[in-house]
Amino acid sequence: MTEGFALPTRFGAQSLGGCYAPETLMQPLLDLEAAFRAASVDPAFLAELRAELRHFVGRPTPLTPAPRLAAKLGLKVLFLKREDLTHTGAHKINNALAQAILARRMGKTEIIAETGAGQHGVATAAACARLGLACTVYMGVTDMARQAPNVARMRLFGAKVMPVEAGQGTLKEAVNEALRAWAGQCDRAHYILGSALGPHPFPTLVRSFQTVIGEEARAQVMDQSGSLPEVVLACAGGGSNGLGLLVPFLGDGLRRVAVEAGGYGTALGEHAARLDGGHMGVLHGCKTLLLQDEHGHTAETASISAGLDYPALGPELAALVLDGQVEVRRASDEEALTGARMLCENEGILPALESSHALALLPALVAEGVATVLLGLSGRGDKDLSTYQARLGI
Amino acid sequence: MSLNPLLPFLMAGDPSLEALPALLAEAKALGLEAIELGLPHSDPIADGPVLQAAAHRAIARGATPRRVLESLAGLSESPDIILFTYLNPLFQMGAERLKQLLAPTPVRALLVVDLPFGEESDLEATLRTAGYPMVPLLAPTTTLGRARQILLDRPDPGPSACFAQRFAYVVARLGVTGTGQGMDREPISRRLEALKGLTERPLAVGFGLSDPQSLSVIRTMGATPVIGSALVQELAEGRSLREALTPRMVDDV
Numbered sequence A: 001m002t003e004g005f006a007l008p009t010r011f012g013a014q015s016l017g018g019c020y021a022p023e024t025l026m027q028p029l030l031d032l033e034a035a036f037r038a039a040s041v042d043p044a045f046l047a048e049l050r051a052e053l054r055h056f057v058g059r060p061t062p063l064t065p066a067p068r069l070a071a072k073l074g075l076k077v078l079f080l081k082r083e084d085l086t087h088t089g090a091h092k093i094n095n096a097l098a099q100a101i102l103a104r105r106m107g108k109t110e111i112i113a114e115t116g117a118g119q120h121g122v123a124t125a126a127a128c129a130r131l132g133l134a135c136t137v138y139m140g141v142t143d144m145a146r147q148a149p150n151v152a153r154m155r156l157f158g159a160k161v162m163p164v165e166a167g168q169g170t171l172k173e174a175v176n177e178a179l180r181a182w183a184g185q186c187d188r189a190h191y192i193l194g195s196a197l198g199p200h201p202f203p204t205l206v207r208s209f210q211t212v213i214g215e216e217a218r219a220q221v222m223d224q225s226g227s228l229p230e231v232v233l234a235c236a237g238g239g240s241n242g243l244g245l246l247v248p249f250l251g252d253g254l255r256r257v258a259v260e261a262g263g264y265g266t267a268l269g270e271h272a273a274r275l276d277g278g279h280m281g282v283l284h285g286c287k288t289l290l291l292q293d294e295h296g297h298t299a300e301t302a303s304i305s306a307g308l309d310y311p312a313l314g315p316e317l318a319a320l321v322l323d324g325q326v327e328v329r330r331a332s333d334e335e336a337l338t339g340a341r342m343l344c345e346n347e348g349i350l351p352a353l354e355s356s357h358a359l360a361l362l363p364a365l366v367a368e369g370v371a372t373v374l375l376g377l378s379g380r381g382d383k384d385l386s387t388y389q390a391r392l393g394i
Numbered sequence B: 001m002s003l004n005p006l007l008p009f010l011m012a013g014d015p016s017l018e019a020l021p022a023l024l025a026e027a028k029a030l031g032l033e034a035i036e037l038g039l040p041h042s043d044p045i046a047d048g049p050v051l052q053a054a055a056h057r058a059i060a061r062g063a064t065p066r067r068v069l070e071s072l073a074g075l076s077e078s079p080d081i082i083l084f085t086y087l088n089p090l091f092q093m094g095a096e097r098l099k100q101l102l103a104p105t106p107v108r109a110l111l112v113v114d115l116p117f118g119e120e121s122d123l124e125a126t127l128r129t130a131g132y133p134m135v136p137l138l139a140p141t142t143t144l145g146r147a148r149q150i151l152l153d154r155p156d157p158g159p160s161a162c163f164a165q166r167f168a169y170v171v172a173r174l175g176v177t178g179t180g181q182g183m184d185r186e187p188i189s190r191r192l193e194a195l196k197g198l199t200e201r202p203l204a205v206g207f208g209l210s211d212p213q214s215l216s217v218i219r220t221m222g223a224t225p226v227i228g229s230a231l232v233q234e235l236a237e238g239r240s241l242r243e244a245l246t247p248r249m250v251d252d253v
């Protein structure tokens, strides 16, 4: 087996993405791509995935009109794509489950994952419990503290949660440690990466397992309103729910918007807004927009939401942004909290802090004259209750 | 007693950047032909705890890529240096600036851990032409077919070239750098034999080698052992290169 990759490894005019992996991981990545290509055209795999998404995950998820919040903000129409209603409570399960099925097909018996907000960790732990695979999740110690309910859920599902002390104790360090662990166990373990980043084929794999969000949403919005909205909107950490929602709308004449974490300031280290201050670099196996210093060392990041607190934007989403297909905006910690509160009070839905960044952009869109929006509600906010309590004084 | 063949790994900036010229001079005085020098990186995904900690200490003390290379400028008392690094610092510097900074140094080759062949062909060709070839890395997961491709893409400059520019690096085990307890002799021996059928180049073997027996076993297989984490640890604890290396150079297995 001396062939290289068969699928495109690069995205957009600036050739983002690629496969910047240590040699030890190259053959596992080549094998993964081959298994993915075979599975994508295998009716048995596709049927199993479809059945699991329906009966275990709860797909299709609803598209919920949000008329009271729309009226409050001055929008004519607001639809919410309800990934918060999936089993385990976020879009992450779409990818985790699909990769777990793929890993089992490859004969892998152990699963490694990283997690930031804990949603990908919980989704992976649940998928592994269902499929009978051993699961180890790497999580930064800062994130373990701020997303404690998800740590408990992972453990209940039988996963081993490995605390990562290095650096800021957030998602970047968890990915570092997961990649190291995978290099040590790649003969028997599969690494389920949780966002559309990392070395090829991960960005493509993850996006392809997440576009079910946008495919459903597009059909649902046409069905319910007979037309497409002016704006389709999602939050962006690595970019998996963003790509999942936005890619199926790429051919449409509408605005596609991704919202990054604006943190508490605009200086390097105070946010995770890769479009403001990020430049091209290589981290975790791919070339993309990266927050870094002039020496090529990764910069620190800050966000109230663990899932958006990551220094790199996934390469495919970054390429779509640089090539003018997707707009990127930012929302601060405070704006996200306000967005969450408005959804709670007007619609009775508690959003994840990540998803709240998308909600936070709605007033700005209204100010720009936008009247109809489809918003990806990527996850539910139960995991964030302690932050909401502390920051909203409830 | 000769230390060769041995390829020691040092982390630039640990214990300090100021101490680096003296360490290199000591390495030369010990008769070492080449050393690997790590450029400290913020996210060393192929390194275990010892080298991670060393890199972070070095960064905290200001060992930026530019300052590391500047501190090597004009050094004549040094073995040939193989610069061990991750891609992003080089990528941010750019090929032209990198060539300028490397020109007055004893750096003879680059080992870029996260740069598989073919991903940055232009950069790699520019640097090779300038005299800085990339060291081919061969892992336990690398099939023989892939090894053949790698060795073709990063070609042998021939027997007249120095060790640093010629050797291929054989990764001893799955995983990351670190100290190991002994070594599984049989699989490495088999891999080395297979690789010797593919290439005339000298082979170095690293990752997890620290005890005298492991080093000796690699030598008896006709390859050069790399000693990294264990050495960096001892230097950080204040020992000299000689104190750290000579007790490991026993020849019985």
Ligand SMILES: Cc1ncc(COP(=O)(O)O)c(C=O)c1O
Binding pocket: A090, A091, A092, A116, A117, A118, A119, A120, A194, A195, A196, A235, A236, A237, A238, A239, A240, A241, A242, A306, A307, A308, A352, A354, A355, A378, A379, A380
């Ligand atoms: C609910 C939720 N939304 C969004 C994200 C951000 O990730 P991505 O950009 O890959 O969708 C996360 C990540 O943990 C999440 O848990």
